[in-house]
Amino acid sequence: MMRGGAALLLLGLGGWGAAGAQEVLEGGGPASQASYAPASLDHPGRELFERNCAACHGAGPGDDGAPMLPGTAALERKYRGQVPAALELRGGLGAEVIAVFVRGGSGTMPSFRKSELSDAQVHEIAAYLEASAAAHLARD
Amino acid sequence: MACRWCSGSSPPFTAAWCPEVAVLPPDMDEAGFAALLGEFRAAVGEEWVWSGTADMFPYRDSFSPVWDTAEERHASAAVAPADVEQVQQIVRIARRFRVPLYPISTGKNFGYGGPSPNVNGSVVLDLKRLNRVLEIDEARHFVLVEPGVSYFDLYRVVQERGLKLMVDCPDPGWGSPVGNSLERGIGYTMPHFRDHFGAHCGMEVVLPDGELMRTGMGALPGAKTWQEYPYGFGPDPAGLFAQGNFGIVTKMGFRLMPLPEYYRTGLITVRRRQDFAKLVEHVNYLSDSGFIGEAVYGSPLAALMGDASFAAVATRPGGPADADMDAAAEAAGLPSWQVDLQFFGPEAVTSAGWQYAKDRILSDIPGAAALDGDHFALPATEDQLLNTTQSYRSGIRRYGALGVPSLGIWRIVRDDGHVGFFPVLPRSGEAVFEMQRVLGDALREFGMNSFFNATSAPLYWHTFAFQMVFAPTVRKNDPSHNATVHRAMKKAVAVAAEHGWGDYRAAPIYQDDVAATYSFNNHAMRRFHEQLKDAIDPDGIIAPGRGGVWPRRFRR
């Protein structure tokens, strides 16, 4: 059920729907996926990911007691543990797939214009995500 | 015509004005003027229309530096409507006759032209009879007033109803919240209330075509938050009516401060001249964090200006040497700078606030000292308002600081009044020293370095900026003195602008000079205002020239 206070909080943000509010409260995957330590890779795409994507798709908890950041939480709901919800752990996506989501958005994820992220920058981010996933596999 | 003025060899007046001949509106003859007055009388009643030199005397600028010269501005008539409907009628009549109106509320804008218009022959629209406090709310802390309400009137209502509200008053308090805020005047309490226009919320305006408009939430009929949510929806034209000529404000809302429980004062002093910079930074922090009311700066060294050798140091061309100033301070046993701090709130909060301010500043400025000042529960008693028990020399005017209107400021008025130029500068020690030096040097030729010397302290009136004072006196019987003052004002405005310091408010006789300094991109803002003016007031009947905005008809 929706808790009134939290619903109001989320409705204050642009674009969140009622279903999203409910699921964020009830969601939460394995702890290791919510709180991984990103491998500190020296990769040109890393800073781009941190600046443009990590606020939603990064490691660590969300605001006000939420166990995950909103993008990671959304992917956790979608995949229910079949693949890692954290993009830095996922691998196997590639630049073309990443570009579809970046340019088209998805659900509550906004799209990014070329004036915000150029095609080249999207490629860098995708490359970083591959390298990051590989580094984590190697560690584990 | 032979009369006492023109019987001599060189009459002092041009054809533009003579005190023996009543002035007419522009482009109008005697017959037209008589017809105009007849229509005004029919609209508001005979006893509320005035013309002729004797009746129009109260509408001259008592503080004019151009008194009895050809530059003085004279209205031709005055009309005092009783209500908004009559205001609209007057505007429609004025439109038909193409006569400029000059709206005033209480007409007490001394130092800035008072009730006198920009254009000779304008008809003063005297809104004094619209004098109702329409709504005042003690739980949500707002008021809605008409232009003829004075701060005294508003204070009287608050007192009579026993409301726990504080009114941020200017000094003196006989002006109008509407008029004062539309001039961007200020007060002396907490930052966001000192900025009177900033504290306004919603207005009703009669437009140049006689239509009635409401701004902010007022544009939504039956709005419940007209005095609480300032913006409504879409572009907000409210700013056009401040120091502007786009309409006549007939109602205006204001946010009010809840009456605080307790008031506390304290003084901080610093030893050296350059300590001022850090002192200002700390006070900026306290003010922007919402901890303090108006901080009042002063230099105890101003008391030494009577000593010729100190005065020479303090007025040295190019600015003083810090070492010389510090040596003089040391020899006199005086701190270089002081600041009065004021705290409002529950007693424990004011105590903690003052303790924090002391600790913060004293730990950062060697040689700084603090003196605990008067403190008491509010509302203040008469004795407390009289401010006679402060153990140190304070710069605070306590009536204003506590939201009680007063006329006591008149004790500082000299000669036949003064004109005001209060240039705006950054809140920093560096900026203050720069203005002392630049304007001190610029005004040296006029012998007016009492205003800008090394001991001149800034005013912290507006929320995020300093201003400094240039207010030379005028003397009705000394035209040569007044002419000097007039030249000095114009030079001060020009030099200040060259250094990025704009004026905040000006008399009609200086408004064009001041507006001309706001010249970014070939006066883009003025050209924008002119386009709006021509569209909204094509006949230029509302206060042409106010704020430097001239309708097509009067543009040179």
Next chain:
Amino acid sequence: MITRRNLLKWSAVTPAIIPDLHAHLRSLPSGVDAMVVDSRFSNPGLADRFDRRVHLFSGDVTAVWFDVLDLRWRQPGYLLGGITGQDALFVLERLAWDRGRRVTDRRELPLRGSDGLPVVQWIIAPVHRSVVS
């Protein structure tokens, strides 16, 4: 009664005194409803001899205006006399204009306040139709 010795003593401590305040008060037209007297220019001891229709103030007219005159001036009638500094008259005159009243008699007295401030004896009377009784 003010003696010459009193005059000399008081002139040392007060800005100015009116040697014969009562003579000035007597010379005002009869029918005055009240008076305001600026105590900067009067012997302090004279205060005791004023009746309740005489309102004293010292330079600052705020209290006498806010508590007495502002309320009386909203009603018709009320003839007011005064002996004050020119600065105080300036303020009262403008407040009186707001209520349809004018200074109908104005006389400078032969003395000066500090900074050469003129001292004036005056009458403020209702002239506008809305306040003439």
